[in-house]
Amino acid sequence: MSAKTDKLLSILKLQPVVPVLVIDDAGSAVPLARALVAGGLKAIEITLRTPAALEAIRAVANEVEGAVAGAGTILNAAQFEEAVAAGSQFIVSPGTTQELIDVANDHEVPLLPGAATASEVMGLREEGYDVMKFFPAEQAGGAAYLKSLSSPLAGTMFCPTGGISLANARDYLTLPNVVCVGGSWVAPKDLVVRGDWAGITKLAAEAFALKG
Template identity: 65%
Template structure:
């Protein structure tokens, strides 16, 4: 089952160069925001569990935006994992990894993108059967140069780096052979969300969808 989940996760992440990382402060924003992102070419999104309405937002988007592929991020506990899966999340993302999360992932059919930064963490996740990992916080942990240095000794592992990535440095990551996609919040700026400027979000998504990968 783990191989099947890996293939499903790879299909989602390789479908677009940027995965929008979203913080939903107002539940009313969830549907128009994800619709705008999907229309701009970024249907797969990560809704983070950083607000009280996050799980409700996931449910709402799953129900009302069929073109979206909804992931749940900032998953810290087994309870978080189970709640996100019940809400309908199609993939689950954690900033780091614990045994509790690994156990929850084993019990679930939802693909899991666990976080790892150091070579030891990456090797441990590889031993658990995970070949696609989140690299967070990317810029603070060494950035594209650090990820590039992992490509030769750990060629079977690919990453979705997130944290501090913007249009200014996105190409540095996307050019690496071990990066499948990047996560970014710049496609959904707070100011545009506050104003309900979904056209601006759609345009930002369209620009991000055109970013080239190696």
């Protein structure tokens, strides 16, 4: 197992649920991240789906004690470079391209590449990846599908993301090939808009309790 894989696993094993955030207002990033960390969720994925994303990553990386800021929805080398420059400690992609693999090889920051089929998993294993994002989890076959991959593709670990909630997270977390899940339910848009940070800390604590 490579040093980068070790680094990635050490981040993903911090908690059972990695919050997947879409941040519209960079000003909310720091209080939101502090609320999540207070609930036990230290590794935080901020997706590059909004113009505020890079500023949000930079703020969380610099200002939130205990937070491990990561960047999600990375689609190409340029975004990878921007996310690393902003302070991302891990990079997440919904799928995988050779361009992403090549840029990841040039950096110490680990990549969690996306895969949804056995062939994609096998291709990533050939590139030296043992830890992947299973996306979109529910739409791609859910926990039953992922369980069926555990025997033929033994030794591969997944962070399923997409359609996962408090109601079905345990279905994934009990699988032998799942290290954690990604979820947006811990930071609902209405609570963020209202600035209900205590409410988000409560949701984060519920998610962290899934570890048991």
